[in-house]
Amino acid sequence: METAEIRRRFLKFFESNGHTVVPSAPLPAIEDPNLLFINAGMVQFVPYFLGQAKPPWDTAASVQKCIRTPDIDEVGKTSRHGTFFQMNGNFSFGDYFKEQAIRYAWDLTTGSVEQGGLGLDGDRIWATVYLDDDEAIDIWHKQIGLPLDRIVRRGQEDNMWSMGIPGPCGPCSELYYDRGPDYGPEGGPEVDEDRYLEFWNLVFMQQERGAGPAKKDYEILGDLPKKNIDTGMGLERMASILQGVDNMYEIDEVRPLIDKASELTGKRYGVSTSHTASESHPDDIRFRVVADHVRSALMLIGDGVVPSNEGRGYVLRRIMRRAIRSVRLLGYDKPALPELLPVARDCMSKSYPELAQDFERISSYAYGEEEAFLKTLKHGTTILDTAVAETKTEGGKTLSGSKAFELHDTYGFPIDLTLEMAEEQGLSVDQEGFRQLMAEQRQRAKADAAARKTGHADLSAYWQLLQDQGPTDWKAYETLETESRVIGILSEGKPVPVAKSGQIVEVVLDRTPFYAESGGQHADAGKLTGPSFFGEVVDVQRPVKKLVVHQVRVLEGELVLDDRVEATVDAEWRLGARQAHSGTHVVHAALREVLGPTALQSGSFNRPGYLRLDFSWRAKLSDETKSEIEEVSNKAVRDDLPVSVKYMSLPEAKDFGAVALFGETYDETVRVVEIGGPWSRELCGGTHVSHSAQIGPLVLTGESSVGSGQRRVEAATGMEAYRYLARERDLVSQIAEEIGAQRGDVLERVRAILQRSKDAERELAGLQAKLVSGRAAEFAQNAKQVGAVKVAAVQAPEGTKGGDVRNLAMQIRGHLPEDQPGVAAVVATAGGKASIVVAANAAAKAQHVSAAALVKAALSGKGGGNDDVAQGGGVPADQAPQLLDAVVRAIGA
Numbered sequence: 076m077e078t079a080e081i082r083r084r085f086l087k088f089f090e091s092n093g094h095t096v097v098p099s100a101p102l103p104a105i106e107d108p109n110l111l112f113i114n115a116g117m118v119q120f121v122p123y124f125l126g127q128a129k130p131p132w133d134t135a136a137s138v139q140k141c142i143r144t145p146d147i148d149e150v151g152k153t154s155r156h157g158t159f160f161q162m163n164g165n166f167s168f169g170d171y172f173k174e175q176a177i178r179y180a181w182d183l184t185t186g187s188v189e190q191g192g193l194g195l196d197g198d199r200i201w202a203t204v205y206l207d208d209d210e211a212i213d214i215w216h217k218q219i220g221l222p223l224d225r226i227v228r229r230g231q232e233d234n235m236w237s238m239g240i241p242g243p244c245g246p247c248s249e250l251y252y253d254r255g256p257d258y259g260p261e262g263g264p265e266v267d268e269d270r271y272l273e274f275w276n277l278v279f280m281q282q283e284r285g286a287g288p289a290k291k292d293y294e295i296l297g298d299l300p301k302k303n304i305d306t307g308m309g310l311e312r313m314a315s316i317l318q319g320v321d322n323m324y325e326i327d328e329v330r331p332l333i334d335k336a337s338e339l340t341g342k343r344y345g346v347s348t349s350h351t352a353s354e355s356h357p358d359d360i361r362f363r364v365v366a367d368h369v370r371s372a373l374m375l376i377g378d379g380v381v382p383s384n385e386g387r388g389y390v391l392r393r394i395m396r397r398a399i400r401s402v403r404l405l406g407y408d409k410p411a412l413p414e415l416l417p418v419a420r421d422c423m424s425k426s427y428p429e430l431a432q433d434f435e436r437i438s439s440y441a442y443g444e445e446e447a448f449l450k451t452l453k454h455g456t457t458i459l460d461t462a463v464a465e466t467k468t469e470g471g472k473t474l475s476g477s478k479a480f481e482l483h484d485t486y487g488f489p490i491d492l493t494l495e496m497a498e499e500q501g502l503s504v505d506q507e508g509f510r511q512l513m514a515e516q517r518q519r520a521k522a523d524a525a526a527r528k529t530g531h532a533d534l535s536a537y538w539q540l541l542q543d544q545g546p547t548d549w550k551a552y553e554t555l556e557t558e559s560r561v562i563g564i565l566s567e568g569k570p571v572p573v574a575k576s577g578q579i580v581e582v583v584l585d586r587t588p589f590y591a592e593s594g595g596q597h598a599d600a601g602k603l604t605g606p607s608f609f610g611e612v613v614d615v616q617r618p619v620k621k622l623v624v625h626q627v628r629v630l631e632g633e634l635v636l637d638d639r640v641e642a643t644v645d646a647e648w649r650l651g652a653r654q655a656h657s658g659t660h661v662v663h664a665a666l667r668e669v670l671g672p673t674a675l676q677s678g679s680f681n682r683p684g685y686l687r688l689d690f691s692w693r694a695k696l697s698d699e700t701k702s703e704i705e706e707v708s709n710k711a712v713r714d715d716l717p718v719s720v721k722y723m724s725l726p727e728a729k730d731f732g733a734v735a736l737f738g739e740t741y742d743e744t745v746r747v748v749e750i751g752g753p754w755s756r757e758l759c760g761g762t763h764v765s766h767s768a769q770i771g772p773l774v775l776t777g778e779s780s781v782g783s784g785q786r787r788v789e790a791a792t793g794m795e796a797y798r799y800l801a802r803e804r805d806l807v808s809q810i811a812e813e814i815g816a817q818r819g820d821v822l823e824r825v826r827a828i829l830q831r832s833k834d835a836e837r838e839l840a841g842l843q844a845k846l847v848s849g850r851a852a853e854f855a856q857n858a859k860q861v862g863a864v865k866v867a868a869v870q871a872p873e874g875t876k877g878g879d880v881r882n883l884a885m886q887i888r889g890h891l892p893e894d895q896p897g898v899a900a901v902v903a904t905a906g907g908k909a910s911i912v913v914a915a916n917a918a919a920k921a922q923h924v925s926a927a928a929l930v931k932a933a934l935s936g937k938g939g940g941n942d943d944v945a946q947g948g949g950v951p952a953d954q955a956p957q958l959l960d961a962v963v964r965a966i967g968a
């Protein structure tokens with residue numbers, strides 16, 4: 076049975092049993108600062124389980140895209156761990172519980188294929204339950220009829236489920252399938268988890284856990300308001316069972332990638348004869364890593380993650396690099412992703428058609444990243460080789476931790492790569508030192524994250540407010556001023572009753588006209604005023620959905636909980652914000668008009684007067700292209716296109732052709748902003764002008780690269796654009812005045828002036844050289860007798876250039892009598908340093924007076940040249956006279 080078919084049957088089964096089918100949340104877990112990626116089907120429902128929000132349905136089912144970063148290292152070595160996988164889940168929010176959950180799972184898995192089931196043999200199914208969960212044992216045994224010897228009690232680590240972090244948890248019951256003696260010894264899941272494959276976990280979610288280790292020994296905080304059901308069936312694991320393959324990398328959605336990699340590398344997959352993944356040949360493991368990681372990268376980029384050096388982007392980068400490196404170890408050293416990624420797309424677009432539509436954008440990130448990494452590999456390899464050679468010459472056997480860290484940090488060299496390559500050259504690596512430095516870096520990153528805007532990673536105070544007071548009555552689209560009541564004051568994340576003058580606190584109002592930073596639009600500025608209070612709003616965020624939090628600096632009086640205040644947005648600010656945000660849409664549409672539809676925005680930011688927009692594009696934009704984008708933008712402004720806002724469902728919006736920005740989560744109803752109808756259609760919650768002419772002039776002020784395959788344009792809008800142009804105009808006026816030209820002639824005049832100055836310099840240099848050489852005879856004349864040698868020791872005239880110093884030395888030598896040993900020594904100073912040139916004649920050489928030896932004597936061993944002519948330098952300028960003295964002394968000696 077195809078994976079897509081299992082998925083379809085699952086959803087159909089639960090839908091026909093009254094469940095609402097809910098789409099998968101995007102992989103990046105944006106709402107939860109404790110989690111990088113969604114790692115289970117229940118994550119998007121956490122507030123419902125905790126009772127912080129009311130679920131719109133009593134029961135639901137989904138197929139959730141998941142990433143589990145802790146499982147990356149297992150990939151290929153077990154039969155059942157993918158980085159990316161899909162979790163089929165059914166959920167009950169206080170509706171049915173244990174008995175019905177077990178019944179559903181059993182009926183779907185063992186139900187006949189003809190009647191929509193999955194058709195597994197019930198006699199091969201085992202169940203585990205939490206230690207003292209006798210109720211679950213009873214259900215399995217008495218109602219389902221599972222024999223007691225196939226029901227196993229297990230402890231907290233295995234059968235008390237949580238997300239690994241504070242949140243809902245509960246005892247669980249897992250379903251295992253016995254794959255038979257080919258896969259390992261008999262005895263149930265306790266004995267062998269490869270033969271007995273866990274495919275479904277039923278969580279009886281009824282408690283809340285606190286901080287502590289991920290899997291056991293954490294604190295149970297108490298009961299949840301209701302008893303819930305959360306289940307997870309591994310779609311890939313079920314597919315591997317139903318398709319009769321050894322592991323999840325050999326199912327229909329993944330195997331074609333292995334085959335393609337095998338075709339590219341010329342290596343055969345399946346070298347090992349064992350069915351057990353852990354006994355595989357290293358090449359087989361590599362094939363699986365390639366397949367898993369390429370597919371995972373596709374899904375991640377598809378959901379808006381882009382490679383970077385931190386957070387989610389770093390996970391993506393890491394798995395892409397592991398994939399690329401593994402392909403190379405299998406023996407293929409050309410770019411592999413252009414071959415592999417389309418295969419992954421074809422496998423996955425049955426269930427995720429958007430991947431095919433969006434493939435241009437996805438692949439441009441992936442290919443760009445591979446290109447960059449191949450360069451990194453080349454460059455890093457040189458650095459590594461040098462470090463290895465150095466370590467060896469010093470007699471060391473271990474590459475230092477700091478070198479390994481530098482390779483990792485600066486060149487993006489993964490540590491396993493460093494280990495492997497160092498080992499090939501007979502060195503080990505100080506892993507302890509490396510880990511120490513990594514830990515320090517992580518600490519720094521943590522501190523950074525903690526200081527980030529939304530403040531406290533612990534969102535409980537916000538959730539509490541939302542629960543007690545309900546969502547903020549948000550008026551940003553309607554008005555700039557509201558009468559509001561202060562319903563919460565937080566200081567450093569903790570509720571306080573009052574804020575005093577000088578304090579900066581977070582303030583929650585029952586109603587607000589302030590726009591909270593989102594969708595790239597900067598937060599509004601403004602003020603709060605009460606009868607005896609005045610405060611400035613310095614930032615506005617929405618740390619949890621539907622709760623607007625103002626960061627307020629108290630300037631006068633006291634702000635007390637329950638006070639009535641007037642909340643006022645700075646009108647000038649908001650106008651600027653609207654201009655800049657509409658301007659961003661205009662520039663985006665202009666980019667796509669000029670460059671084509673693949674120039675898709677990947678991020679943006681705007682505040683009054685300024686906007687920037689990042690988009691997928693490989694090459695630097697030419698000056699003509701930039702002008703064209705600017706012109707298209709300004710024409711759209713001139714045409715005074717109407718700006719309109721429509722509300723619709725997400726699928727409707729997609730059909731409507733609205734551009735969805737990746738990495739954002741959208742509610743069921745989305746807001747579509749149009750400028751000039753279909754010309755610009757974007758999902759957007761921002762504030763906009765009502766006609767495009769209100770944006771005012773739009774001027775591109777910058778264009779640059781931001782990482783592989785990404786460019787950034789920056790622009791000024793409204794009054795700021797006018798001021799930008801006015802400044803440029805004034806600059807031209809000032810230049811014109813300075814050079815005494817008409818504005819229209821400035822460029823020509825500047826060119827002429829530059830040409831003249833170049834000519835003059837050349838002439839001056841010629842004159843100087845002549846002047847200097849003209850004095851050569853005079854310098855020779857004044858030569859002193861030192862023993863048998865005539866020595867002309869000369870300080871070159873101010874401004875003599877490097878080449879001229881040498882010429883001067885040789886010319887002086889030419890003027891010294893030939894029949895007598897003669898030496899010319901010339902010092903010159905430039906840039907704060909002194910240098911020396913020494914020239915010796917043939918008679919001097921015959922007396923064993925060597926120019927090179929004399930320079931070395933003056934510069935304590937440094938300098939270069941031969942017996943005829945030699946030079947050196949680099950000492951401080953004020954030592955120039957000493958250099959000459961040293962030469963004279965050396966000749967005398």
Ligand code: ATP
Nearest residue numbers: 143146155156157160273274275276307308309312
């Ligand atoms: P395991 O112990 O095998 O790692 P788990 O206990 O971590 O599994 P759960 O957290 O209970 O798994 O997840 C629910 C289901 O999701 C599992 O029963 C399994 O079918 C599937 N699953 C979990 N992790 C992965 C993974 N890395 N790749 C594929 N499927 C997975």
Ligand code: MG
Nearest residue numbers: 143145146156
């Ligand atoms: Mg696991």
